[in-house]
Amino acid sequence: MLRSLRGRLIVLLALLVCAALASGMLMVGLFHQSAAAQLAQAATENSRACDAIASAYRQYSVTHPRLVDTTNYTALSEQLNTMLERSLRERPTVQGGIWRDTTGSLAYAFPTYVGAVKRTTPPDGELPRIRAINAAAVGGDHTVSQHYGSQSQTLLLAACPLPGPIPNLTAWTMRWTLNFPSRSYHQLMAGLGVLLATVLAAAVLLTHLTMTWSRHVSQIEAALNTHDLAELPVLPATRERELDRIVLALNEAGGRLSAARRRADTLARQMATAERLAAIGRVAAGVAHEIRNPIAAMRLKAESAVAAGPERQPQALQVILGQIERLDALVRRLLSITEHDEPQRERVRIGPFLDASIAQHVDLAGAKRLTIRHSGDLDEARFDPNQVQRALDNLVLNAIEAAPPGTAIEISARHTAEAAVFSVLDQGAGPPAQILDHLFEPFVTGRPDGTGLGLSIVREVAEAHGGFAQLVPTPQGTLFEIVLPWPKS
Structure with missing residues (x-):
């Protein structure tokens, strides 16, 4: 929770409320302590007033030693009242009297009473308490x-x-004291009111801040989630200074990202163009190389026939026709790469299909003391049998050229959850490392007598079926795979 701004603001609000409650409790506690101290002080002053009356009475009894024989209680009461007046005159709100256990009140005085009529007798309502304490x-x-x-x-x-x-x-002596002095009480209430108003204002501000930031962050998050990373949206200002700095940084980053993407697209197009030109150059060089040799042979035979006379011309023509047939085969293979015929898919039983493919190469393989066999768990699949046959023929011919005498060539057909996989495994050393990056491009070959068109035909057939061709690293030899995804219909 503390890792988010909203969580921190909520915690801050909770701490503020706790601090306000603690401050209010402290203020009330201090007020009550002050009230208790004032009550104790008032009680002390009340007791001292009683002691003052006792001290005045001792002096009075010295000057009037025959009080015990006095029967005129009226005169005695007046004298005691005078003594009480003097004793309590400087003690505000204190009233008092002289009490005899058998007679009751002998004298009473309240010199600081502010009423219109002077009080001369103890309050009737408090007489039981006065009698009890005396x-x-x-x-x-x-x-x-x-x-x-x-x-x-x-x-x-x-x-x-x-x-x-x-x-x-x-x-x-007796006095009344307020439990909550009015001035102090009003000060306390004013302080608590200010504290409450401050807490409420802070709570409203923090709540507004939390909701505002949460709403802005949610809007920014929604805007970013609805756009692709390469196309960051231009975020509107939130009118929150700190948050707008982030928004501005995101907008600037989006602009830089868009500019970088445009530069990357331009570079990608330039690289694609360069790669196409390089591929065209390699194809043109391969075509020129493949055509140059037959043309040179035909020219040499024609010149020899012209120089030797009619008796050599039929032999020269035979050689020239052979070279023309070689050129025609080269053109046909080039056309098979560039025409991109749409596959004519049909349901094919794999066993007979592989048997027919192997039968075409048995004699050539036998001449090198090679055996060809097939295996796998694929029984049936849908593909163009002519195109896939042509691709497998090229892989088998390459395997026959590369495999050491006395070894076996394994053709496998297996299925996965998403595709049918045809593979050809031989025990040869594999293509040279320097051509691996361009292995399936036209006229790329590792043999001096090869045309470099076989693997390009394999790739074109696989891609026409929506799949791909690949060289799979294996310690057992050289393994090529044709992966054909299952058709959707």
Whole structure:
């Protein structure tokens, strides 16, 4: 997946979302930690307010040692209220009072209350909690703290014992604190909103980029797949700078490839023309060589007959007629190469066909103490028997010329899934290496007395049937094959 651009963009998008989630969780965690720290600080300040009341009461009890004998609780309450006012005046949002276990609230003060009417009694709704925390602090030697949370704010309570002339006396303080300070909360929400908007914008951008690049790459791939490699299409611009550089490079490469292909076609035509001219030259040289010798012999005999008189002329004419017959045979063989007669296919039984082919060469082979036999698993095939007979005759004649005395010539007919294969194997040394590249061209021969037309006739017959002729390398001698594909109908 990471090997493709689309896969990398998807992974990048996933990493971005994970990073955003981690950042959001970190921001929320830090906010909650900050809120917890503020709550702890508020609780500490509330406990210190209670300690401040206890310290003020100790000083008050020193200056009023006969509080225990006082029966006028109204005057006592006013004095304690004054003490509470002084103790809580510099402590915003903190309210508190003096509590006696058997009597209840003896004094209450909320000096920083911002309401229109001054509060003089503890909140009724919180009296059970105030009573409970004061009961927990009676008789103790340390401040007792408690907090009660709701969804939006937390109630902080603290109570501390007041040792002195009045028994079972405690001081208490109370304050409300917001769980999420409005400013910090709004900052958090703003930060999370910006983070969410950034992630969404990046996700939209990456998704658009991924889809755009995927679409352009698919279009380029489709355009390249529908055209031949030699004819690369001109790709349109994608308006993506990096991708257009690739498109431009492909278009330039296509132009260079087209120019190179045109040059290659021109060179191929020139080479084909040169090869044809070279082949024509070899054919012309071969024809000239083959014709020159009979003409020279006829001229020599004619000159001798003219010089010797009438008694030598009949003998000279016989020689001249022989040379004319030689020239006529040469012309007929040339015509068999150039006429390209369409094969007249017919169903042929292979055994009798090969027997007839061998019978024509038994005497010539016997003169060299050679044996000719045939083998193979081909029983029947469709081809032109006259043309294939002529091709096999040329291969057998070449084998008789090349095979050492006392050896055998093997004619084989076998079938494959796609063709019928005729082969002629002899024990000779084979054609010279210097003519192997032009072995089946006219007038190419390795024998001084050969015309070089036999193998060219074999090739023409094979190609007329849609097949080919070939020399097959073998350590057993020389093996020529004629491969004739099965006809479609």
